[in-house]
Each structure stands twice: as structure tokens, then as C-alpha cells.
Amino acid sequence: MAAMDGCDVVVIGGGVVGCSVAWHLAALGAGRVLLLERRQVGAGTTAQSSGILRTHYSVPENVELARRSWAVFKRFADYLGEAEASAGLVRCGYLIAAPEGTKLQALRDALAQQAAMGIDVRTLTPAEAAALLPIARFDDAALIGHEPEAGYADAYLVASSFARAARRRGVRVIEGVDALALRRAGARVVGVETSQGFIAAGVVVSTQNIWARELEAWTGIAQPIAAERHRVLALQGPQAYTPAMPVFKDLASPGLLYARSYGGGQMLVSEGLPGETLATPDDRQGEVSMDLVAEIGAQVAERFPSFAEAGLASSWTGVYDVTPDWNPVLGPVPGVPGLVVGHGFSGHGFKLSPAVGRVLAQAALGLPTDVPLAPYALERFGAGRLLKGRYGAGAVS
Numbered sequence: 001m002a003a004m005d006g007c008d009v010v011v012i013g014g015g016v017v018g019c020s021v022a023w024h025l026a027a028l029g030a031g032r033v034l035l036l037e038r039r040q041v042g043a044g045t046t047a048q049s050s051g052i053l054r055t056h057y058s059v060p061e062n063v064e065l066a067r068r069s070w071a072v073f074k075r076f077a078d079y080l081g082e083a084e085a086s087a088g089l090v091r092c093g094y095l096i097a098a099p100e101g102t103k104l105q106a107l108r109d110a111l112a113q114q115a116a117m118g119i120d121v122r123t124l125t126p127a128e129a130a131a132l133l134p135i136a137r138f139d140d141a142a143l144i145g146h147e148p149e150a151g152y153a154d155a156y157l158v159a160s161s162f163a164r165a166a167r168r169r170g171v172r173v174i175e176g177v178d179a180l181a182l183r184r185a186g187a188r189v190v191g192v193e194t195s196q197g198f199i200a201a202g203v204v205v206s207t208q209n210i211w212a213r214e215l216e217a218w219t220g221i222a223q224p225i226a227a228e229r230h231r232v233l234a235l236q237g238p239q240a241y242t243p244a245m246p247v248f249k250d251l252a253s254p255g256l257l258y259a260r261s262y263g264g265g266q267m268l269v270s271e272g273l274p275g276e277t278l279a280t281p282d283d284r285q286g287e288v289s290m291d292l293v294a295e296i297g298a299q300v301a302e303r304f305p306s307f308a309e310a311g312l313a314s315s316w317t318g319v320y321d322v323t324p325d326w327n328p329v330l331g332p333v334p335g336v337p338g339l340v341v342g343h344g345f346s347g348h349g350f351k352l353s354p355a356v357g358r359v360l361a362q363a364a365l366g367l368p369t370d371v372p373l374a375p376y377a378l379e380r381f382g383a384g385r386l387l388k389g390r391y392g393a394g395a396v397s
């Protein structure tokens with residue numbers, strides 16, 4: 001690698017968020033931009049994502065970021081200005097159903113809020129829902145929301161596409177380099193100490209996900225991020241979960257399951273509850289025990305009767321960067337001028353990544369941001385202004 005000269009903006013972390021920030025910095029004319037990744041682009045938690053895209057949120061700020069991001073996913077190649085770019089988007093829609101009980105009002109309110117924000121959401125009868133997702137039963141549903149403009153995409157592909165497009169716009173993407181510390185002049189950040197030497201920078205953007213705890217040592221400012229491991233299963237049932245069938249969120253299941261088509265006809269399924277908190281940030285694979293498979297399998301069979309006979313085709317684990325309110329921290333860090341952060345996505349950052357990349361780039365450049373970042377400020381935790389969703393803890397937020 002050539003000696004690293006100073007630059008205008010350094011982005012630490014080449015996941016889907018950092019790659020989006022880097023591309024948006026270049027698109028906004030940021031000057032010399034450098035993206036540092038200690039492993040490979042996309043190799044962190046982005047590679048573990050279930051890839052679901054929806055604007056369904058109970059927190060209106062998230063609806064807005066998701067809406068802006070969906071607009072990008074829909075025309076990803078055009079947006080990047082690269083005819084060959086793809087997000088791997090499948091526009092199958094999103095169904096969310098609640099029975100009578102504690103989640104019903106939350107769903108009703110969230111759907112009404114989405115509609116008031118101009119999003120195309122409908123309520124369906126059980127028969128209408130079953131026509132879209134015939135492998136599921138809906139006889140217990142008190143309310144079913146349908147968002148036709150939703151689906152899933154490939155988070156790794158989106159990260160690598162943003163990174164490639166950023167390189168073509170002049171961003172230096174350097175893999176295999178560890179950011180070790182921030183160098184400061186007084187309070188202000190003036191660059192990054194790395195495993196390959198010092199890089200002077202006007203602004204540093206940290207998109208380090210679970211590793212954002214490193215910022216505590218670098219700045220002395222607490223970053224309330226817990227690393228939480230979650231399990232994902234791929235099931236092969238006697239009936240296919242085809243790509244045309246909508247993603248499904250089951251608010252009736254004890255685990256608040258989400259499911260989607262996977263690999264052509266399998267079902268990808270995971271729980272929407274808090275996961276296993278890890279003592280240190282670590283995204284290596286954990287165990288998926290037979291007990292856990294049986295526990296999720298029983299819930300799947302309850303909703304998708306033919307999947308009572310399903311086989312386990314694959315399983316893996318992934319780690320969420322969870323904040324106390326299950327929503328991200330976006331924007332400048334108080335008391336550390338020159339540092340902007342984007343982390344704490346709490347298991348729902350992929351669907352926000354295009355819009356988040358743009359607002360973080362705007363914040364880094366001192367430009368007005370597309371949406372106000374105040375609700376996502378780090379200070380909210382100390383000030384008791386948590387950005388809590390109506391569904392309680394969990395990535396539906």
C-alpha cells in the first residue's frame with residue numbers, strides 16, 4: 001500500500017453503513033475520502049443480515065429513513081450511476097399480523113401512522129392474506145397489515161456495490177487496516193492512528209457497529225452498544241416459500257418471528273426478541289442448538305402447518321449492535337468536534353443504510369441533513385429522551 005497521505009474524511013468500518021457513507025461523501029463532493037476496514041468490505045455483521053426491507057416501524061423517524069432508503073433500493077443502479085449495480089432486490093411485499101392482545105394497538109397505530117405519512121399500507125382480511133401467503137394460516141389474526149412496497153435484498157451485495165462505486169468516484173478503500181485510536185488537537189479530532197501509520201483527517205466518521213465500543217477508549221465517552229447474538233434458520237418444507245410470497249412478521253408468536261423466502265423455496269426464519277448478550281464484541285459463529293431449532297420449529301409449525309415436517313437446511317448466527325432503545329445513534333459526538341458516528345442499528349440497519357449513509361455524509365460535511373438527527377443523538381440516553389417504539393424491545397422498533 002502506498003503511504004497514506006492526509007485526507008478530508010476518514011470512514012472507519014466497511015460494512016453496508018460505512019460503504020454507503022463513503023459513496024455519499026464522494027457524491028456530495030467531499031474531496032479526499034478514505035474508507036478503512038480491518039478485514040474486508042462487508043465481512044462484519046452485514047454478511048449475516050436477513051436483508052428484509054420495510055417501512056413498517058412504530059417510530060416515525062425510522063419510517064422516514066426507511067422510506068427514503070426504499071426509494072434508493074428500487075433504483076439502485078441508477079442511483080449509483082452504474083448500470084451493472086444490483087441490490088439483489090426482491091419486491092415481494094411485507095405482511096404483519098397481530099392477534100387480539102398486547103401487540104394489536106401497537107400495530108394499529110403504526111399502520112395508521114404509516115398511512116398518514118403517505119405510505120401505501122393496507123389492511124387485509126385473513127382470506128386476502130392467505131391468497132398472498134398460502135403456506136400460512138391467519139385464522140387467529142385480529143389485524144393484518146400489508147405493505148406492497150417492501151421485500152428483501154442482499155446486504156453484502158449492497159455494501160460491495162457502494163464500495164465499488166465509491167472507488168470509481170475516487171474514494172480510497174483500504175482493507176486489512178486497523179484503526180487503533182483517534183488523534184486529537186485539544187478536543188478536536190485531527191486524524192486516525194492505524195496499524196499502518198497515522199492518517200490526518202479533517203473529519204472522522206465511525207461506522208464500527210459492535211466494535212464502536214472502541215470509541216470509549218479513544219474518546220472517554222460512553223457508547224451504549226451491546227453485542228447481541230441472534231440465530232437464523234433456513235428450513236426446507238414440503239411446500240415452497242417462493243420468492244413471490246411476502247415477508248411475514250408474526251406478532252402472535254412468542255418469539256415474534258419473522259420469515260421470508262430463501263434460496264428459491266426455503267424459509268429463512270428468526271426471532272424478533274432480545275438475543276444473547278456477548279461480553280465482548282465478536283461476530284464469529286456461535287452455536288445453534290437442536291433445542292433452539294425445536295423451539296423455533298414449533299412456532300413455525302403453528303403458523304405454517306406444513307412446516308411441521310420441515311428439515312433444517314442451514315443455520316447461522318449474527319450479531320446486533322443494540323442500544324437501550326433499539327434505535328441507532330447518528331451524528332456528531334458531543335465534546336469531540338470532527339467525529340461523527342453511525343452505530344447501534346439494533347438489527348434493523350440494512351433497510352436504513354442508503355438514507356443513513358447520506359445523512360451521515362451530510363453531517364460530516366457540515367451540510368443540512370435530509371432529516372433531523374436530533375432524535376438519534378447520543379445525548380438522548382443521558383437526557384432520558386429514548387427513541388422507544390411501540391412494540392417494546394426488538395428489531396421491529
Ligand SMILES: Cc1cc2nc3c(=O)[nH]c(=O)nc-3n(C[C@H](O)[C@H](O)[C@H](O)COP(=O)(O)OP(=O)(O)OC[C@H]3O[C@@H](n4cnc5c(N)ncnc54)[C@H](O)[C@@H]3O)c2cc1C
Nearest residue numbers: 013015016017038044045046049050052179318349350351
Ligand atoms: C442476523 C441478522 C439479521 C439481520 N436482519 C436484518 C434485516 O432483515 N433487515 C435489516 O434492515 N437489518 C438487518 N440486520 C441488521 C443489519 O444487517 C445491520 O444493521 C447492518 O448490516 C450493519 O452494518 P454496519 O456497517 O453498521 O456494520 P458491519 O457490517 O458490522 O460493519 C462494521 C465494520 O467495521 C469494521 N471495523 C470495526 N472496528 C474497526 C477498526 N477499529 N478498524 C477498522 N475496521 C473496523 C468491522 O470489521 C466491520 O466490517 C440484521 C443483522 C443480523 C446480525
